Amino acid sequence: MIFPSFSNLSPWTYVVIALVLTHVTVASVTIFLHRHQAHRAIELHPAVSHFFRFWLWLTTGTVTREWVAVHRKHHAYVESADDPHSPQVKGISTVVFQGARLYVKEARKAETQEEFGKGTPCDWIENNLYTRFRNVGLILMALIDVLLFGWVGLIIYAVQIVWIPFWAAGVINGVGHYWGYRSFETADASRNILPIGVIMGGEELHNNHHAYRQSARFSSKWWELDIGWLYISLLERLCLATVMRTAPRTCFVAKDIVDVATVKAVLRNRYHVLKLYGANVIGPVLRKELRDTQPRKHLRRLRNWLVREDLDLDVAEREAVDEVLSANQVLRAVVDFKEQLKALMQPTIGKNARVARLQEWCANAEATGIGALREFAMQLRGYSMRQA
Numbered sequence: 001m002i003f004p005s006f007s008n009l010s011p012w013t014y015v016v017i018a019l020v021l022t023h024v025t026v027a028s029v030t031i032f033l034h035r036h037q038a039h040r041a042i043e044l045h046p047a048v049s050h051f052f053r054f055w056l057w058l059t060t061g062t063v064t065r066e067w068v069a070v071h072r073k074h075h076a077y078v079e080s081a082d083d084p085h086s087p088q089v090k091g092i093s094t095v096v097f098q099g100a101r102l103y104v105k106e107a108r109k110a111e112t113q114e115e116f117g118k119g120t121p122c123d124w125i126e127n128n129l130y131t132r133f134r135n136v137g138l139i140l141m142a143l144i145d146v147l148l149f150g151w152v153g154l155i156i157y158a159v160q161i162v163w164i165p166f167w168a169a170g171v172i173n174g175v176g177h178y179w180g181y182r183s184f185e186t187a188d189a190s191r192n193i194l195p196i197g198v199i200m201g202g203e204e205l206h207n208n209h210h211a212y213r214q215s216a217r218f219s220s221k222w223w224e225l226d227i228g229w230l231y232i233s234l235l236e237r238l239c240l241a242t243v244m245r246t247a248p249r250t251c252f253v254a255k256d257i258v259d260v261a262t263v264k265a266v267l268r269n270r271y272h273v274l275k276l277y278g279a280n281v282i283g284p285v286l287r288k289e290l291r292d293t294q295p296r297k298h299l300r301r302l303r304n305w306l307v308r309e310d311l312d313l314d315v316a317e318r319e320a321v322d323e324v325l326s327a328n329q330v331l332r333a334v335v336d337f338k339e340q341l342k343a344l345m346q347p348t349i350g351k352n353a354r355v356a357r358l359q360e361w362c363a364n365a366e367a368t369g370i371g372a373l374r375e376f377a378m379q380l381r382g383y384s385m386r387q388a
């Protein structure tokens with residue numbers, strides 16, 4: 001008998017087997033397709049790399065070049081009409097329940113593959129098996145499941161088939177740009193979703209990824225669980241993977257002047273700096289200045305408008321914000337300083353000029369007499385990247 005029979009196991013054993021098999025697929029997606037192929041955040045040993053390619057062919061029929069191209073285009077055109085799967089544009093229900101269809105539609109475009117699929121495997125087995133016979137792996141997987149588990153194998157196979165289209169194409173691409181918390185004020189609507197770390201291998205930390213897309217590690221807070229990073233760390237210990245890039249760790253040091261190191265840290269972590277500004281300056285000023293004149297719900301909405309980098313205000317919303325800012329000069333000042341800070345982060349400014357302008361920004365912020373703004377400016381001078 002070529003295949004052993006596992007057709008008389010308990011129901012819970014079959015559940016565990018299905019979850020383990022789908023989890024291998026999840027690991028293949030996050031480690032191989034996403035962090036290795038799409039962003040080159042890690043390098044993998046050829047044997048490990050090919051195992052992931054083979055497993056994805058068996059369980060999803062995914063062509064590496066297509067997946068990478070669609071994902072890179074998502075980053076290039078995030079939340080725009082050209083984004084392959086933005087719920088902000090296409091609607092949350094469309095992306096969650098038809099995410100796989102959106103992926104297939106974009107993946108089959110030759111221009112998308114040509115522009116965004118560069119650097120992916122193009123060897124004999126990729127061209128003559130994995131791409132040419134993409135559905136053969138799925139058929140083979142079905143046969144293996146049935147031979148191993150009998151009729152229950154059909155259920156296990158069905159779970160394997162729908163797992164990635166639903167959780168990755170639907171939940172991560174949809175909910176991950178619609179609902180959850182934000183650790184960084186990126187210009188897109190990305191969110192972190194918890195707690196589904198085991199189910200999606202760390203992919204649920206979507207806002208963290210959009211802030212540092214070339215980082216091999218998606219977690220940024222101590223309590224965030226990135227299962228994919230744990231696997232990568234294990235592979236690195238076994239000399240089967242090499243981490244190329246991770247997000248920098250930041251700290252505050254005592255410093256009286258802005259220098260090149262300060263500017264470098266601010267630019268590298270601009271989304272974190274903007275998040276801190278919203279939390280430590282705009283939030284406290286809003287509460288202090290308007291707590292006696294505005295209801296709490298209105299204050300929360302105002303804070304979202306003034307802090308969130310992903311919101312585009314319509315005419316009515318802009319008029320409402322302008323009305324509040326016109327009536328409160330302190331609030332107007334902290335918003336203006338935020339816009340000046342964002343302007344300093346633009347790539348058109350030279351290094352030396354940026355140092356001088358950030359030093360001037362800090363001095364002017366301290367001179368306003370606004371407590372929260374003054375404290376933030378004093379801290380910003382010492383904003384640094386922690387040494388590894």
